[in-house]
Each structure stands twice: as C-alpha cells, then as structure tokens.
Amino acid sequence: MDLSFPTIFLLPAHFEADELPELESQIPTLTYDINEASIVLGKVAKKARAVLELRSRKLLTEEVQSAPHNGEEDGGFGGNTEAIDDSVVRVVRLEWFTDSLAQGKVLPVSDYLVYQGRKKAPTSGQPVSKAEGILKRAREDDTGSRPSSQHQRPARVRRPHLAQESTSEHERAMTLPPLPDYLHKQYSCQRPTPLNAPNSAFIEQLKKMRTLRTLESDEVGVRAYSTSIAAVAAYPYLFSSVSEVARLPGCGPKIEELYKQWRDNDCLDDVREAASTERMRVLLLFYEIWGVGAKTAHDFYSRGWRDLDDIVEFGWSEITRVQQIGVKYYEELQEKVPRAEVEAIANTILEHANEKHEGFQMVIVGGYRRGKASSGDVDVILSHPDPLVTEFFIGEMVRRLEKAQYISHTLTISDANSERGQAAIAWKGEGSKAGGGFDTLDKAMVVWQDPNWDKTKAAKNPNPHRRVDIIISPWKTVGCAVVGWTGGTTFERDLRRYCKKVKGLKFDSSGVRRRGDGGEWVDLESDADGNPAPDMLTAEKRVFENLGLEWRPPEERCTG
Template sequence: MTTPLLPVIYLLQTHLSSDELHELEARLEALGPSLTFDINEAELVVGKISQKKRALFELRNLKLETEEVPPTDSLLLPESEARHDPGDTDSDTASDGKVEDHVSVADATRTAFFGSRDTIKVVKLAWLTRTLESGHIEPLDGYLLYEGRKINSTNGFQPKREAPHAPAPPTPKAEEIINRAKADVGFGQTSQHHHLTASQGSGTSWRRNREFHETRVKPPMLHQSTTEHDIDQHLPPIPDYLHTTYSCQRPTPIHPPNEPFIKELMKIRVHRTLEGDKIGVRAYSSSIATLSAYPYTLSSAQEVARLPGCGMKIALLYQEYKETGQLSEVTEADTDPRISVLKVFYEIWGVAETTAREYYNRGWRDLDDIVEYGWNALTRVQQIGVKYYDEFLMKIPRDEVASISNIILEHANKIQPGFEMVIVGGYRRGKKESGDVDLVLSHRDEKATLGFVEKIVLSLEATKHITHTLILSTKNSERGQEPVAWKGNEKKAGTGFDTLDKALVVWQDPLWNPTEEVKKNPNPHRRVDIIIAPWKTAGCAVLGWTSGTTFQRDLRRYCKKERALKFDSSGIRSRVDGSWVDLESGPDGKPAPDMLTAEKRIFAGLGLEWREPWERCTG
C-alpha cells in the first residue's frame, strides 16, 4: 500500500471518543506532516458530521469566518483517474506495478486541494477512513459538506486546539533549541500558535507551510541571559525512563521537585476539561506526567523544551511562571464568571463536565438555582451530590480512611471469614488526605465473592454506617466472575474500568453523643467505594484502582500497542483471540499468596519494572 500525500488536516472532536481521536491522530502523524491543531493552517476539516449546517456551526465555533464558494470540478479527479464511488467498499486495488501511478494521482489530487490557501473544505470522516484504507487520496464527491473562503485568514491568529503528545522524537540539545529559535527570526512572521504547535509535537506541517504564514505575527522568543545560557550547557541528563511515551514505565513521586509549576498546569487542565477539550486534557496530562517524573528542579525554559512530551508550548508557560510566579491563563480563568460556575457544578458528585455546561446553558448560576429550578430533573445520585456538596469536598485524613476500611473488613469477615483487603486510591499512593475511600475486598474461595457486594452493603446499612447507596453493580457476578470477554474494537456499555462488582456509597460514622444542643449526627458524610474482586484477578483490581489517572491510561495503551493485550480491573485478555491471560498465578499454576504479590506478577508478566504505589503519582 502506498502512502497518500495528504493536505493539511484539522480533526474535529465532535462525536469522537478520546480513543478514536488518538487513533486517527496517530495514523495521520505516521504519514508525515499532514495533521494540524491550528484551524488557520488547515486545508481540510474532517469530522464525524453529515450536514452542511453542522459544518458551518463547527467553523463558527472555532472562530473561523468564511464565505461559501461554489463547488468546482477541481474537487474531483479526472474521470479516467477516479477509482471508486463513495459507496464502493473494495478499496484495496493497488498493484505492485502501479505505485508510481498512485503517487501521480495523489499529487494531482493534492494540487487540487492546494489550489488556494485561503479556502477550507469540510468533509465527512468517511473520506479520511477510505483514504487511509486505500492508500491513495479518494475523490471528495459524496464527502464534501462545505467549502468556504477564509475571510480573516490573514487578520491575526485564532485559538487552536492543543496538540496531543505523539511518541517523542530524538531530544534536541538546549543549544540546538536556542539556535533554532534564532533561525526562526529570519522568517519570523509566524504566528505564536503556529510556532508553538510545530515545536511541541512531531514537527507537524510547519516546515512546508512556512510561506503561508510569512505575513503573520512574530512569535514570542525564549528570553535567555548569558548566565542562563551557561547553565543550559550543563543541564542534567534526561533520565532514560523519560524517553518512553508510557508513564507506567517511569517512577513518578507524589511530591516532585517542580510541584508548584505542575499544579498550575493542572489548573489549566481543569479548564480544558470544563470546556470539553478532550485533546487538550490529554496533552496537558502527558506534559504533567513528564514533568512529575523529572527528578531535577527546573532552571530554564530551554530545560523544559527539551523534555519529551513538553516542547515549546510548556516551555513558554514555564518562562511566564518563572518570571511572574503565575500563569495568565489561570488568572484569567479564575476571574471568569462562567468558569467559576462550571467549577461549582462540576464538583457535584454525579455531574460530569457535559452536565455542568448543560446546567449553565439553562441559566443556572449556583446550587440554589439547581434546587429551585431543576431539582426534579436531577437524578437521585445528583440530588445526593447537591445535598452533601460541602461535605463531599472535605478531605478525609489517613487515619479516618484506615478506620472506615477496617470497619468494612470486619463486617466482611463476620459474613464470611477469610476476606482480605487492600486500601487503594490516593491513600495507597501516599496522600495525607483523600477525597474518598477506595478499597478492594477479595477471598481465596471464589464462591465467597460471588454476589458478596449486596451482602456487605446490607450489613453496613443495618449498622447505619451506609446512609445512601449511589451505585450498586453486580456485573461481575452476573457473568460468573469471568474477565470481560474481548470482542475486538467494538465498544459495549458496561465494559472496561467499571466491570467489577462494586458499591459506591455515602458513609457516616453513626457513633456520636447527642446533647440538648446537638440533636443531629454531626459526623461528616464521606464517599466510599467498595470493590469486590475474585482472587484470580485481584491483582488487576488492586493495580487498576491504585495508580494515577495518566498511569492507568498509559498502562492500557502499553498493553494494547506493545503486548496486544486488553487490560482493565477485571483482568487481562488477548487482543488476538479474546482469551483470558493469567499473569497472577505462579509458574506452578498456583494462585498468588496475597493480592500485592499478584499485582507485582502483573508488572513482571507485562515486562514492566515494578513501581511502588507512591511512584505512580502521574496526576
């Protein structure tokens, strides 16, 4: 199959999951400089949309003004060159003797696309899928939704989507970055956003689009004094483990040397989350994970720029932070009334960022508005989240986490002796305070864990420790406590992280001394997650519920890309034949002696170096 010479493409996030976006971006980046995250650079906008009206909406949402131009025959290949109509599914027609013909056809198509830098075309995702499958550029007829002339393409730059972090290219030396920055001045009419995108990712599209941006605004430079330059010549070496794109292969402490700056980046990530920018969230997560694993205190922006997964974007943010002690984006968001309201709604247990934006769009501006105007529209779980809003935000000290967990273990062993427990989540990673309590219960007798989650909840409700049950899942018992079957890339509800039996509950210590002044239990309500795992896969449950979010994301990606495996907290399956892969039993086939040993065996079985829980704090 030949490699299509694609135009510059901008991918819309609409209707695409994070995994789908990541997969498409990886495939495009593998073909060379064809993917952009700046809408102004794009020649094609590709999205999972089907109507012209939606295409116009997306362009307006991206703040790109256009005026429609009539369709022309230049959008199509010459009739003799056209291979398929849009409905044809047999795209694998290339022969060994036609490689040069394929390239010439692709070049002709790209010439049609490049006819004007001032126009942009919005096409259906099916076009890109067909093109990638066939190995040559498909004609646009049947896929083109809209073509418009960019009205403001030379009137300054527009906001862009954050680029995700591709596997790191060879790391440049600090002096190379400086020299490259100086060289940029020579053609330095490049916009700030364009410059950052090029430096941050894998060099996407900036070299061959240089002439297009020669009339744009000069980018900011990394200011460097002579002293800083001398320091850069003696920067500490980048640890070998940072050259991997998988944070599950790195030691990441709970309190890294550059924690204050990392916390500022985390605030930006929250803003991206509230705005629904999935790609931005993933990009910042990758940068945060890299910086959190970097063992040295940063001294300059150039030191940041050389780190895999960071680049010039994060370097400029560090320079701003070093010079001012803050980040303007964080400051602006903190004073933005809309962001402030979205944060309040997002912190309601049971409310995701999409629901928070929905509440805001309804005109609600605080919890009182929700209660007054929308109470009956809330789910029971969301109502509980509003009712105990302030209490759920209170942190839980370590000793209280341990106390709650031990009470649950005592109840479990009263019902069926022999249960064992591991406290997971932030507690196991070493946090002094936790947002909730997470624990995994397991038993060596598989019959004991079957349907046990309902029994433990009833026992704790009887003693008034559990005041509300938010979610009660028995999916694992319903399928006989077998790991979730792997069925290719088909996505089904109820698969993945939430496949174990579990009870997400509201907890309150029932012990208190009533007085004339205090007639109601004053103990705070806490959030507690009780996870039940069969012994044969308990190590997966402990691993899945212990590690930081980015660690977990990269562990799943590592299993997929490097081992052809599917990992989640219910077990490991082969992506080849769907079978369960047992990494927890010993060489003799005997089960692990305890849950922590089982977890260590998973690391070894996956070819990963063991990382203590407090080394998995990727943020």
C-alpha cells in the same frame, strides 16, 4: 524511515475511543491548534462537511480551486515541506496519511483532497464575553505538538512568539541535564512518576487548564493536557529555562508558552480570568457537586441557577437523588479525608467482611495508595480466595454496614461481575461499545458517616460525611483490580493503550483477554504451576511482570 509530513491537525469525529490516541501517536507533526495546521486530516469525504468542521473551530476560509500540478509541487508535500503556503489549509481524507505510511513516502494530496481554502481573519461582530473568551482560548490551546518517540523527527510546528531568553537562561539551556531514558518511552505506565514532582506548582496550573477543557466537553483537549501533565510530572528536575520544557513528550509550543507565563506571573492568564468571571465560577461550583458532570453543570447554569441555594429552591424536584445528596453534603464532601481516617474506614469495612466470612483481604487503593496526605474519597478493594464467597457479596456487605449505621446513603450498587460468573469482561471485537474500567467489578458507591461520637457533647452526629467506594474482586484477577484502581488517570489510560498496541490484549480491572482468537481470558496472576497468588500485592506484581512492564510502586504512578 522519517517522513517529512507537514503540520497536521486531526479531526476527532467518527473515531472510536481507543482508535484516536493510537493514530495521534503515529503523527510526528501533530498539532492540537487547527490554526497552525497545513493539513486537516480526518474521516471526512464531502466538501460541505469539511467547511463545517473548519467553521466550527473558528477557522474561516475562502475556497481555493486546485490548479493542475505535478510532482511535489501540487500541494501534496511530496518531500518538500519548506514550500508550504501558510495561508492555505487543506482538508484531506485519512487514507492520505495511512497510504503514505504504507508506501514509506509522503504522497501528493491531490487524490485525497476534500477541500482547500485560504485562511481569513475573523469578521468583527458582537463583543465576546469574558467567559466565552476563556472557553474559546481553552478550546483553541495547543497543549503539545505530538506524543514522544525516540525514532521520530522533531515536529515542524509554528511556535508562538516567546520573549528572548536572557544570557543566563541561554547558558542554562546549553547545559541541561540529560533527558532520562524512560521519558523517551511512549506510555506513562513505563515511567516512574512521583507524587511530589519538582514542577508540581506548574502542574497544578495545567490541571486547571484541563478542567476548563473538560467544561467545554473537549475530549481531545483533555487528553492532550493529560499527556503533557504526565510528562512534566515524570521529569525529575526543576525547570530552569523555557527551552527545557520542549524536550518532554507531549509538550509543544503552547506548554512552553504557558510555562513562561506561569514563571513570570505565578498563574496562567486563563486560570486567573476564570476565577474572576461569574459564569466560570458558577460552572466550576456545579462541576464539583457529586453526580454533576460538565454537561449537567452547563444545564444548571442555562436554567438561571447561580449557586447551591438556587438548585434547592428552584430545581430540587428536577435533579436526581444522587445530585440531591451531592448538594446536601456539598461542603462535607469537598473536605479531604486524612490518611488516618481512610485507614479507620477501610479497617471497619474489612472487619465486617470477616465477620461474615473469615479470610477476606483488603487493599486501600486510589490516591491514598499513591501516597497522598489526604484523599477526596476512600476506595477499598476486598477479595477472598474462595470464589463462592465473593460472588454476589457486595449486597450483603452494604446491608451489614447500613445496619451498623456506617452507610447513610447508598448512591449506586452493582453486581455486574457476579452476574457474568465473576469472569473478565468479554472481548467483543474492535470498535465495540463494551464497558470497561470501573464499571466492571461488583461495587458500591456510598456516603459514609461514623456513627460513634460523644453524645454528652453533641446531640447530633458531628462526624463528617465521606464518599466511599467498596469494590469486590474475585481472587483469580485481583491483581488486575488493584492495578486498575491504583494508578493516576493517565497511567491507567496508557496501561490500556500499551496492552492493546504492544501486547494485543484488552486490560480491564476485571481481568485481561486476548484481542481476537475468541477473546480468551489470560491468567497473569498464577505461578508456573498454576497456583494462585498468596496475597493481593503478589498478584499485582505478577500482572506487571507478565505484561512485560517494570514494577512501579504505587508512589510512582502519580500521572495526574
């Protein structure tokens, strides 16, 4: 049953990491711009907290006392969403939405209302700096009205003003190609997403907008942009009109507006302004240093540092060893690694592994496997059919490569998987803080430099330093490891969501466990007779098959 919800903004506070995106996917009228919302929904119970949440998002209000009403006229939107007063916003407990779903009708908000206020224009004050203005707009962007579902009604959102389309544009909009069936599917792991998408130039601009959100530590915004980027990347046609954009899941009014802006100017205003603003330029510079995240970039800036020389002169003793290495080799680590060099590094690693124990297999994963002409780093997964060989082998691997002078610096090394008996990470229940993803397999993150060069031409090694990740997986779950390290970020995020929501499983690069029932391990990679896969790529294909997913070659997992 389609429910006529008003436009809803979801407060992210107090939700678990996996809980929030699942709830977002159930809200057909979701907006990421609080100024558009009639209902602000969240885990909030006190009026003071509700006012604080609104104020922190630059939405100023004047409290409106509830008047006695009945039926659907009590501001509860009990079926009549056309009579909404756009000037009033209501903060409502989460139970209003879940109870409405359970009862199959939009319930009045009176029993769930925490606060209601009339929107006020911002008061004039001190002028806002250019950089602050950029981050404010990035923070307030609406990157998509809602996730896609072929059973959901279109979201009732207030669209920003768009210039009128020309007659030719309108004619194109009337003859658009049919939307592929796979774009009606909710999870990006169910869609083919090629490396060279027709709208790749626009996607690059959206990625830069996502970085602005990242620098504000706005996880909701980052996720919203990621959803939009994945949908645009999966669309097989070059956009021909503004209205064409709105057909895609996660691409609401803001993405339409950004597309028009990009089409008319070849750039987005916020991206251009960020490039010309000192504060943003410096934050982006610091954010590119290996070992520096958004929070640390802001910390460096707040100390008065404005470039790498400032870090060296004023803060060298205060930053971590990993950050020191990131600064020291900044320019080299920014260089992309050509495919031929990626292959040479990987083959060297495999050669040294087989010198110790014959029978190792290897897959180069990451961007290389998705087909990129060059990579930011080199990711290699090693495995061996004998579990005794892979157990605690990562330390031996690093020592051998250090002795051969290929590894100049070891950044981090972990044998967490061996410490738990090379088993899939334990299932500890919903809401647990158990680790996942990249941190669950034995691995080493290192700086690599080829020690071989013509010493008659140069006294010092001229070969560039490269970032290399060496991952060791036990054979019985190596297919999960390859899947978990191959896809784009949104592909991997949605694969975990799909496993949770559709299959009742917890996917991890170390293996799969059932949610509940003791959290037992699920063997996705052996054949019907219990025989292990003969090679790593067969194991990977069996993971797709046994999860009920259509096989997607690595070149179709480029969600950005």
